[in-house]
Amino acid sequence: MDEFDRRAFAALFRAVVEMCFGQPLRNLLSESESRHLSNEIEERTGLVVGWRSIKNYAAFLVNPTPDKQENPSVATLDTLARYIFRAPVTTEAERKKNEEHFPYWFRYREQLNQPNRTEQIDPIPNRNRLSGWLVIPLILGVIGLLWFVHEPEPEQVIDDFRKTDESTLAQKGWFIHSRNATYWNRRGEKPGYLTLFTLKGDNWHKTGEAPQIQNLLLRKIQDDCFRTEVHFKDFVPNANWQQAGLVLLEDTSFAGKSIRISLSYNDFFGGYIKPGEILIQAVASYGKGYTNLEEIAHQPLFTLGNSSDRRLAVNNLKNFAFRMEKQGRKFRFLYSASPVDDFSFKEVTTYEFGITPKYVGIFALKGFVDSTIVMPVSVRFFRLDVERCK
Structure with a gap:
């Protein structure tokens, strides 16, 4: 790799990091960040750049040393460039x-x-040039046309919740709905995470109960096509209705439509005797006047029949994440569960639902049940990527 290629690689890799994380490369990338970027590249391009290579590239650029050089292959450079240019997804065989x-x-x-x-100096005499009063409107017209046709870069929001004070959350676009001060004041009790709690309530319009999700963390969205994800740490629900996840809302009064996905616990099987289970549930609501939810997905992950089953669940839920993708009426739901950080996402289901969400929220709840205990939920990462509608 010659000097120009080294400079081109450095510029390209820095652009990739900034595109993924929303900020320039100033420090070394952690293993978690490197894995996340590796997964992001594979998701967007269909091609793989290993997380260790990414970590080494970042170290090389942040702390360059004459005795150590990085020489990525042309295939790797092409993969990084495909990510920048938003090239169509492909495979190594197709490429x-x-x-x-x-x-x-x-x-x-x-x-x-x-x-x-x-x-360039214009060799044409002044008498043949356009008069100044014609040139200026022409230039302004061209500028206006370029401004009109220019499509701005899609919005991207990333929050790792390293800081959870009110002012930082507000600066990042978050606001709290149905505040329970006792538990909201405990949101920073686990350093490096946002802690929510499975409090009483639900956005379900249950007869005799007002819909409410306490300490619902919301932010506005104004686009019809996007993808959003949330990552949890060590959340293992163990009693009925305990759950946490992502919700999309048309309004904050729960009068409009909503759609959500959550990790929850269930041990009610209509009279049948079965072990409790931890499952993924996705539901849609048409809002006020509709008491019956529509269950989109009900996917058991772990059956808790004995202590061995529970150890397996605890180990695999060390790192858990949801992703929602929306293109107009079409939704795609994915999840990731693994003992290691930033494991690959798997599809839960797809669904069509006519909703124009104005808010995306991170929630924890236990339904309208007094007997179920309140448990903490550690939130470690959130992401929102606005995408062009296809």
């Missing part, structure tokens, strides 16, 4: 067959290699 010349890397490299244009 080898159709794009063996690695066009995205050379396209990126070529753009960096273009010299700045210098002003």
